[in-house]
Amino acid sequence: MINGVIDRQGKEWKIEQAIENSVEIGFPKSFIRAAVRFGQRDWSGKAHPTDIINCPRQAALKYTTDYPIILDRTVDAMIGTSMHRFFENGENSYANVRVSNELITGEMDLLEIVNGEGIIYDFKVVKSFPVKKALGFYKEDEPILDEDGNVVLLKSGPRKGEVKTRSVTKQDLAHRDVVTYTRQLNMYRYLFETGDDIEPNVLQKSYIIEGLIVMQLLKEAGRTAAQNGIIHSSYAVPIPIVSNKNVATFIQDRAVPINDFMRGGELPGIPDCPQDVWEGRLCRDYCPVKDFCAKYGNNQYL
């Protein structure tokens, strides 16, 4: 449970203390209350897709231990959520659709029906780097040519005589990194198509999902974004569809340990794959329950 907040200077406050000192902290009381409410995830009896995308152990510890949240880091997620909370159900458009099976339960941001086929949308507020990764933008040095089409050589300096180059942004879908998006949206798709509890239930298995799209909303513009090849304020990132068999295995491997732990079983292990904990950065720099994890003593990243 969230029991405190951390301000921009890294100082930790109990929730009531933070609300009393809101001006000093630099966030309004309402924001502090909202951030705590927003971050709080109560156990619903089953794991949630976002619990198992990266580290199931982190989710298990968040459900069962007291920890503070960093106020500044709640901002992006709150903006993203506020956006789809504005959506209303309309013709062929359904917001905040709840999907479940016996192991897992979640809520997709938006489902729209286009030409009889379903498209699931998820909204993320991000900096330009995740957009660059998701769209496969990368930098490459390219020779500079003169007006006759000949390469230009450096005329001085230690690299004199070498070809003069400039860094250009290119796009190649083979360079894309959409692993976490692929996991999350395919779980929603799988649960929609095979789950046993969909709300609103008028949608129950009515459509096959043909499209998965992450709407990346940029919070960073200007020169840094442009250097990464990012020139728009939003991008629609298509996400590949994964076989139901693979999604079912993923859910089984990751949701069951959390569900078992919440029924008195053992704490889920450290993820086998280093990428799941961002090669340790998630543990060291972003995990609010890392101290509890460290007490178990088998985390090589801490």
Ligand code: SF4
């Ligand atoms: S410290 Fe790393 S392994 Fe431990 S709970 Fe946090 S993210 Fe998971």
